[in-house]
Amino acid sequence: MIDQLIANIKKTNAPIVVGLDPMMKFIPGHITRAAFAEYGETLQGAAEAIWQYNKGIVDAVCDLIPAVKPQIAMYEQFGVEGVAVFRKTVEYCKHKGLVVIGDVKRGDIGSTSEAYAVGHLGRVTVGSKSYAPFDEDFATVNPYLGSDGINPFIKVCREEKKGIFVLVKTSNPSSGEVQDRMVDGRPLYEIMGEQVARWGSECMGETYSAVGAVVGATYPEQGKILRRIMPKTYILVPGYGAQGGKGADLVHFFNDDGLGAIINSSRGIIAAWQQEAYARFGEDGYADASRQAVLDMREDIARALASR
Amino acid sequence: MIDQLIANIKKTNAPIVVGLDPMMKFIPGHITRAAFAEYGETLQGAAEAIWQYNKGIVDAVCDLIPAVKPQIAMYEQFGVEGVAVFRKTVEYCKHKGLVVIGDVKRGDIGSTSEAYAVGHLGRVTVGSKSYAPFDEDFATVNPYLGSDGINPFIKVCREEKKGIFVLVKTSNPSSGEVQDRMVDGRPLYEIMGEQVARWGSECMGETYSAVGAVVGATYPEQGKILRRIMPKTYILVPGYGAQGGKGADLVHFFNDDGLGAIINSSRGIIAAWQQEAYARFGEDGYADASRQAVLDMREDIARALASR
Numbered sequence: 001m002i003d004q005l006i007a008n009i010k011k012t013n014a015p016i017v018v019g020l021d022p023m024m025k026f027i028p029g030h031i032t033r034a035a036f037a038e039y040g041e042t043l044q045g046a047a048e049a050i051w052q053y054n055k056g057i058v059d060a061v062c063d064l065i066p067a068v069k070p071q072i073a074m075y076e077q078f079g080v081e082g083v084a085v086f087r088k089t090v091e092y093c094k095h096k097g098l099v100v101i102g103d104v105k106r107g108d109i110g111s112t113s114e115a116y117a118v119g120h121l122g123r124v125t126v127g128s129k130s131y132a133p134f135d136e137d138f139a140t141v142n143p144y145l146g147s148d149g150i151n152p153f154i155k156v157c158r159e160e161k162k163g164i165f166v167l168v169k170t171s172n173p174s175s176g177e178v179q180d181r182m183v184d185g186r187p188l189y190e191i192m193g194e195q196v197a198r199w200g201s202e203c204m205g206e207t208y209s210a211v212g213a214v215v216g217a218t219y220p221e222q223g224k225i226l227r228r229i230m231p232k233t234y235i236l237v238p239g240y241g242a243q244g245g246k247g248a249d250l251v252h253f254f255n256d257d258g259l260g261a262i263i264n265s266s267r268g269i270i271a272a273w274q275q276e277a278y279a280r281f282g283e284d285g286y287a288d289a290s291r292q293a294v295l296d297m298r299e300d301i302a303r304a305l306a307s308r
Numbered sequence: 309m310i311d312q313l314i315a316n317i318k319k320t321n322a323p324i325v326v327g328l329d330p331m332m333k334f335i336p337g338h339i340t341r342a343a344f345a346e347y348g349e350t351l352q353g354a355a356e357a358i359w360q361y362n363k364g365i366v367d368a369v370c371d372l373i374p375a376v377k378p379q380i381a382m383y384e385q386f387g388v389e390g391v392a393v394f395r396k397t398v399e400y401c402k403h404k405g406l407v408v409i410g411d412v413k414r415g416d417i418g419s420t421s422e423a424y425a426v427g428h429l430g431r432v433t434v435g436s437k438s439y440a441p442f443d444e445d446f447a448t449v450n451p452y453l454g455s456d457g458i459n460p461f462i463k464v465c466r467e468e469k470k471g472i473f474v475l476v477k478t479s480n481p482s483s484g485e486v487q488d489r490m491v492d493g494r495p496l497y498e499i500m501g502e503q504v505a506r507w508g509s510e511c512m513g514e515t516y517s518a519v520g521a522v523v524g525a526t527y528p529e530q531g532k533i534l535r536r537i538m539p540k541t542y543i544l545v546p547g548y549g550a551q552g553g554k555g556a557d558l559v560h561f562f563n564d565d566g567l568g569a570i571i572n573s574s575r576g577i578i579a580a581w582q583q584e585a586y587a588r589f590g591e592d593g594y595a596d597a598s599r600q601a602v603l604d605m606r607e608d609i610a611r612a613l614a615s616r
Contacts, residue, residue: 023419024433032435041435073420077427078434079441080392087388107450108413109480111331112381119385125332126386127340127349133387142415144452144475146482167452172417174454181491181499188489188496195485 001137001163002205002212002234005099006259008066014298015254017101017236018061018290019266020089021071022050026271028283031056047081050074053286054089057270058096060287064294067099067137069236069264090136099137101236105167107142107149114152121153121162138163140214140236143192144178150199154211158203163210163234166199168192168226171216171239189215189222193229200233208234208260217249217263224252227260235261241268241297247304254305263301269293309445309471310513310520310542313407314567316374322606323562325409325544326369326598327574328397329379330358334579336591339364355389358382361594362397365578366404368595372602375407377544377572398444407445409544413475415450415457422460429461429470446471448522448544451500452486458507462519466511471518471542474507476500476534479524479547497523497530501537508541516542516568525557525571532560535568543569549576549605555612562613571609577601 009015024032027049035049058068070093075086093100106116120139123130141153141164153164169179169189179189193213200209209232215223217239227235235253240246240263253261272278272293273286281289317323332340332354340357347353366376378401383394398408414424428447431438449461449472461472477487477497487497501521508517517540523531525547535543543561548554548571561569580586580601581594589597 021420036435041437043432043434043439043441046432046434071416071420073414073416073423073427077423077432077441079427079432079439080388080395082427082441083391084388105416105450106381106413107415108379108381109478109482112329112379115381115385119381119387119390124351124354124385124387126351126354127344129349131351131387133351133385133390142413142450142452144450144486145478145480146485146487148480148482170417170453172453172456174417174456177454177503178452178496178500179454181489181496183489183491188486191489192486 001099001161002208002210004137005067005234005262006208008099009259009262012064012066014065015262015301016065016294016297017067017069017262017264018057018065018269018294019069019071019103019264020054020057020270021074021266022053022270023074024049026267026274027053028273028286030284043078043081046078047085050078050082051085051088055092056287057290058093060291061269061294062096062098064291064298065098067101067262068093069101069103071103071266087134090134094135094137101138101140101165102134102136103140105140105142107145109145109148110152113149117153117156122156122160138165138212140165140167142167143195154199154203157210163212165212165214165236166196168196168213169215169219169222171218175216190225190229193226196233197230200230204232208232212236214238215253220249220252227252227255231255236264237261238264241265247300250301251304251308258305265297269297309407309469310516310518312445313375313471313542313570314516316407317567317570320372320374322373323570323609324373324602324605325375325377325570325572326365326373326577326602327377327379327411327572328362328365328578329382329574330361330578331382332357334575334582335361336581336594338592351386351389354386355393358386358390359393359396363400364595365598366401368599369577369602370404370406372599372606373406375409375570376401377409377411379411379574395442398442402443402445409446409448409473410442410444411448413448413450415453417453417456418460421457425461425464430464430468446473446520448473448475450475451503462507462511465518471520473520473522473544474504476504476521477523477527477530479526483524498533498537501534504541505538508538512540516540520544522546523561528557528560535560535563539563544572545569546572549573555608558609559612559616566613573605577605
């Protein structure tokens with residue numbers, strides 16, 4: 001699947017992943033009204049609004065981008081109905097030819113981690129049959145519990161040709177509370193980066209590993225170091241746009257081959273219509289606003305990479 | 309809710325939580341056959357089997373224990389249908405007077421962590437209405453992303469009188485890869501323990517905080533230290549039984565008031581019928597076997613506490 005992701009990136013010439021992290025306040029009024037008219041102000045109504053909103057955006061941007069990253073929390077908050085729309089969104093995006101990174105940040109141990117891996121990336125056995133319950137292509141994974149938590153994911157990645165992105169240095173202000181702690185004179189995220197490279201060596205694609213890493217755009221200096229520590233690791237970079245990361249901050253996340261990183265933007269794309277720069281599209285044109293925001297992001301990154 | 313948990317523990321005289329972590333291989337054949345006869349070998353069939361199995365165990369043990377801890381991974385692996393049974397199990401257990409600790413190990417940042425907090429412990433807004441989608445009493449939370457990930461949970465805990473257990477020192481063999489790293493001469497789990505105590509001071513119940521910690525029974529020496537560092541923190545202790553923790557290992561997790569810790573057992577209770585010690589109950593008597601295993605565990609812990 002890492003090879004598929006890279007093929008998609010090369011084809012679109014856009015190392016971009018759109019974060020499908022819907023919040024009710026992003027959804028145009030006409031979509032919400034129609035959903036509530038059909039299902040009432042219920043969890044199902046909210047889920048339906050999210051679904052229609054997602055579909056509009058995906059239809060508008062799918063030819064421009066290699067991948068999407070739905071954040072499951074934004075669906076899970078609407079309960080079982082929300083989780084059903086997460087599933088439906090994954091399926092729809094794959095049908096559109098997109099690689100789907102499930103931003104689930106799961107992490108547990110042994111048979112429990114295996115259950116998450118099977119549920120999100122693999123197939124679960126029921127009697128004599130088997131099913132792929134959520135069937136994302138990649139999942140994000142939390143490494144706080146160590147190898148016991150990661151190995152079951154790696155096993156499923158190998159069996160099913162899927163991939164993971166392990167949290168190494170996250171984009172948020174407080175990520176340093178744990179991740180920057182100095183261990184034998186080096187920050188924990190560096191040690192984690194080395195560990196990710198080791199895990200990754202067990203499941204290589206053609207040029208990069210199926211075990212990637214999450215490193216926030218908001219920490220460009222750390223990104224530079226981690227790029228060196230993990231040369232064959234794809235880096236998923238959140239924090240561009242709304243969280244403050246800029247095109248120029250991103251260059252060090254890439255390798256000299258122009259690959260090795262994929263930049264996420266969530267509300268910068270999906271809620272573009274609410275920003276001044278795209279206000280001209282209006283509420284009804286929210287999907288076109290998202291398309292324009294993708295084009296602008298692509299140019300911003302291309303410009304930064306060209307001038308490095 | 310921490311006060312309710314303590315009241316339940318005092319009432320039952322059992323600092324025990326039963327981990328409802330169903331695996332298909334634990335479920336007696338007659339339950340699985342009936343579920344498959346009704347729904348086929350489908351995700352719904354698996355979910356129905358889990359539901360009937362859970363109900364049997366909960367009915368058999370609910371008067372003996374203060375709390376249950378369903379592990380969501382074991383439900384999530386069966387997709388949307390599995391998640392629906394997780395929800396149903398939470399609801400059923402609460403109806404039976406049990407405190408429900410959702411073992412979800414969620415952890416993200418900002419609005420995403422807020423979505424998890426709202427979905428699992430709080431209420432989500434849909435138009436002019438609001439809903440409690442999963443409505444557990446407590447949730448387990450992963451601290452790798454720092455305060456940005458924990459604060460949204462603390463906010464919901466205060467508003468809704470709920471609680472969390474933060475992963476500090478997990479029970480698995482590889483937990484030390486991250487958690488034991490030496491930071492300024494001290495292991496990371498100690499620093500995390502201090503942080504949990506600080507977070508906890510913001511939402512105190514009568515005697516203990518609504519912010520608890522997870523510390524594995526498999527690490528009694530570390531438990532002793534953490535008990536001292538976090539005097540007002542309830543410790544959720546996994547790893548008893550199947551993972552190798554023994555009654556004698558547990559005493560240091562408790563405070564002198566006999567409180568401060570709650571010990572989890574999952575397969576040791578719910579799959580008791582498959583163990584030699586309880587084979588006499590047979591497959592049909594699986595729920596009675598679970599009841600006997602709870603009684604034995606209660607005695608084991610009481611004996612260990614009495615002889616300390």
